[in-house]
Amino acid sequence: QLQESGSQLVKPSQSLSLTCAVSGFSVTSGGYCWSWIRQAPGKGLEWIGYIYDSDSSYYNPSLMSRVTISVDRSKNQFSLKLSSVTAADTAVYYCARGVMGPTYYYYMDVWGKGTTVIVSS
Amino acid sequence: EIVMTQSPATLSASPGEKVTLACRASQSVSTNLAWYQQKPGQAPRLLIYGVSTRATGIPARFSGSGSGTAFTLTISSLQSEDVAVYYCQQYDNWPPWMFGQGTKVEIK
Numbered sequence: 229q230l231q232e233s234g235s236q237l238v239k240p241s242q243s244l245s246l247t248c249a250v251s252g253f254s255v256t257s258g259g260y261c262w263s264w265i266r267q268a269p270g271k272g273l274e275w276i277g278y279i280y281d282s283d284s285s286y287y288n289p290s291l292m293s294r295v296t297i298s299v300d301r302s303k304n305q306f307s308l309k310l311s312s313v314t315a316a317d318t319a320v321y322y323c324a325r326g327v328m329g330p331t332y333y334y335y336m337d338v339w340g341k342g343t344t345v346i347v348s349s
Numbered sequence: 350e351i352v353m354t355q356s357p358a359t360l361s362a363s364p365g366e367k368v369t370l371a372c373r374a375s376q377s378v379s380t381n382l383a384w385y386q387q388k389p390g391q392a393p394r395l396l397i398y399g400v401s402t403r404a405t406g407i408p409a410r411f412s413g414s415g416s417g418t419a420f421t422l423t424i425s426s427l428q429s430e431d432v433a434v435y436y437c438q439q440y441d442n443w444p445p446w447m448f449g450q451g452t453k454v455e456i457k
Contacts, residue, residue: 265393272436272448272449272450272451273385273393273436273438273448273451274448275444275445275446275447275448277444286443286444287444288444288445289350289444289445290445292444322392322393329381329398329399330399331379331380331381331399333381333440333441334440335381335383335395335398335399335438335440336383336385336395336438337395337398337404338395339392339393339394339395340392341391341392342392
């Protein structure tokens with residue numbers, strides 16, 4: 229199970245912070261990555277980035293300069309920080325677990341329910 | 350980056366009808382292609398990974414096929430509970446992982 233929590237209303241130019249609590253499995257388990265995806269109102273899915281091995285990460289180039297994903301092993305959770313937000317960052321944010329498949333590439337098999345973040349003054 | 354293009358944008362079919370959704374990649378993604386189902390107000394759910402492997406608990410009426418750049422998701426007998434938006438996603442070449450823009454499936 230994955231459960232998102234965090235900032236729901238953020239002012240423009242500030243930072244958005246979200247946490248994904250993981251239950252039923254460990255964020256330190258091998259063969260998994262921990263990802264964030266977002267969906268603007270009425271739009272499709274946009275991958276934000278993922279972290280694996282607790283400290284290795286990949287980010288969407290379109291967001292890379294503003295995104296940080298981190299893992300908190302003690303709390304079995306991972307987090308997203310997005311800086312300098314604008315109205316374009318208003319979206320439902322999902323966390324997801326990526327599992328390494330038979331081709332040794334990750335695909336996302338478990339998703340959180342999502343949390344809505346609104347950027348507005 | 351790899352661009353994923355889905356067609357049609359919207360599909361309307363009768364219950365029991367066979368429906369086919371298409372997904373095309375701008376370059377080969379090998380077999381690293383997944384399909385997700387998103388029902389209204391819900392999070393996406395994994396349907397298919399590795400082009401054709403159904404995820405746990407997914408009914409057999411859902412099947413995937415294709416290779417390289419052209420892929421299809423088939424629902425062999427459309428049910429009312431299949432009303433959703435379906436997304437394909439490549440996980441072969443990153444960053445970024447890219448999703449298609451989605452196909453909305455409706456019941457006539």
